[in-house]
Amino acid sequence: MRTINIGIIGLGTVGSGVIQIIQKHHDDFLNHQGVDIQITRVASRRDNVAREYGLMDVFSFDGMDVVNDPAIDIVVELVGGTGIAKDIILAALRAGKQVVTANKALMASMGAEVYEAAREGQTAIFYEAAVGGGIPIIGPLKNYLDANEISSIMGIVNGTTNYMLTRMSQNHLSYEDALAQAQKKGYAEADPTADVEGYDAAAKIAILASIAYNSRVTLDDVPTEGISALSATDIAYADEMGYCIKLLAIANRSEEGIDIRVHPTMLPKSHPLCAVNGVFNAIYVVGDFVGETMFYGQGAGSGPAASAVVGNIIEVARQLAADMPILEHCTCTDEVSLRPMDRLRTRYYLRFPVYDRPGVFAQIAEAFAAHNVSLYSVVQRGTVSSDVDEQENTTDVVVVTHHALEADMQAALAEIAQTETTAGVPALIRVV
């Protein structure tokens, strides 16, 4: 039996997990999958992990030593980012090596270049861990839901923000307190921008949309709104109205093109995504024959991400061991266009902090009417709005609209912002 030699570049959290799995389950993979996977080289900026796992004799500080070793069949890139990781991946692919990576940033921004390099090297790249951590989602989309035309993907794909929203909802924490808790637990970075502003989720939905809609969608294509402007007030109102609020990464197929976006979203509590709490992730996928499906699990962490990476390694190793060409899926593109955000039609929840004066409802209602936004419900909350200075009595006007065009909504909001009744920036949450 041919040994499959892998080289791991990047020995951080995920890299350590990959080593642990292979050291623990090598014989299982041999007996059950018929593959003899050997860690033949490792590389990292520091040698502590290699030392811990007894891999100093195959350790190198330079990732290119792994790429350039002719013995290596599969390069496992776990450095991340679009710097040195890009050089490693492109070089490995051009050299005809199979590549397994967890690199969402690279796949979401430079997928075209990566696939071109794979074509040159007549090889393939696998990146299940880039989205949803341990949750099998890229593979199922490519291999098990491929009988369907996918119409919609909605994902909770960022554990940090889902943890924060769960705490805000269940424990009535403020955004700031929820962030502090997440940081204390190690779920949020010291600089939480990529998570709380939705960029991490945007990269992931760009990858999923590219696969599901056979197109090339990049991070820059995704209109993104994070949770940093979300207040506990809106979560409480949503709860009363029978909704949960989740940061969703959405990609729908529409007649006008791919509708892609990341923003806080209100979902009826009966929706399965509302039951996804804490650091868990879930990706909800609708296909024309399969109907609704959902894939749930841990979206981050050493074990889950390493599980996905090793799954890919075995997938490639089995084909190499059978001397088969690696079966790559279509890396072609249908070049589906993107639908601009202002063509979105959805329902909206809005909360206007207003001065408590006569005629407030009327001014808001007139602005919506003038821009074809039809109201489903309007409630003036008896509480004093928390968002404004209390020089004058203020209150919240909470509006839920029927389906309206995003462009119309923005125009109405611009008009309302000019009125004297508004006492602060309105909260806007789109409703599914």
Add this chain to the structure above:
Amino acid sequence: MRTINIGIIGLGTVGSGVIQIIQKHHDDFLNHQGVDIQITRVASRRDNVAREYGLMDVFSFDGMDVVNDPAIDIVVELVGGTGIAKDIILAALRAGKQVVTANKALMASMGAEVYEAAREGQTAIFYEAAVGGGIPIIGPLKNYLDANEISSIMGIVNGTTNYMLTRMSQNHLSYEDALAQAQKKGYAEADPTADVEGYDAAAKIAILASIAYNSRVTLDDVPTEGISALSATDIAYADEMGYCIKLLAIANRSEEGIDIRVHPTMLPKSHPLCAVNGVFNAIYVVGDFVGETMFYGQGAGSGPAASAVVGNIIEVARQLAADMPILEHCTCTDEVSLRPMDRLRTRYYLRFPVYDRPGVFAQIAEAFAAHNVSLYSVVQRGTVSSDVDEQENTTDVVVVTHHALEADMQAALAEIAQTETTAGVPALIRVV
């Protein structure tokens, strides 16, 4: 490009769905997957479906005409059951044809014979639709969670009973009314035995356990208890106590062997399986590195099941089109033994309808104590039990135990049944 010729045997609900998908998406499969899938033969006892889809020129009443046609690459068996379907599958495999099927009964009872035939014919069999309908679960277990040692599978794998339990829980229906509703909606058969007594779920967990634990588990190995003895009273009590009740198909890896069973189960409401309602299915899988995962979707119906069947067809077709040998997973077995049900250690919910006399608690408590069953809580419900004749005042004693051995529990129950205080058969629900 080589055309892949498929022959479909059995044109019922699923067969019609398969035809619809291929007729609608043929060009997508060609453009994206590089496979030209042709429905080259169909067979069924009746010709109405073939007529409806314009397939009369390739129609036959005899499934063996499909198997014996040398042009056919993939035999799609959708007759079901262990009669003629078995002959078709064994003949097709021995003749070296690839087989795709949705046949849970055959795979759960005669898997060994089927795999032996596949070995003889040097070919393979795929059966994603046999468990969970449209939900990708067999493929992900084999291909994407294979980096893990699986420790636990808990599935809601029968839509009929989940629909009934949802109605009993949300609308406070009796078992009989829930069954009548399910039958009216077409979710339950006129003879609902296979669903309500748990046999359908038992077949499915036998299949999943065989894959997850690399063993041969058959339907007959699965201790099975359905929902027909379940009362609305217990569902209401469970709800008050913060639990949902689901019919779970369970397969755990234990030190004493595979712990496999089907029975109604109480789960804390925060468990993701509690949010799976109506006819939806979900399979919850725990692995040593990936942690908790869950796969959710429609477990039955034409579209979902056909989605899974066509997913398998594409999987095989891609390999055939590339002139590759079909990569079959290990059909070996570790011959893991089964742990007998009486070695189960779990928590129990029990409801005893008793005569309202002094000393009732004491008698029950003594019997449990004598058999090493430790009580977590005991509550006498103020209501008159609905389960007994009202010749004398009766009431419910509701007990929740700590972890106890099934053998001890059964011995305690046998003893309690002899006492004069019990006024009917106690309800027993295992708690996760």
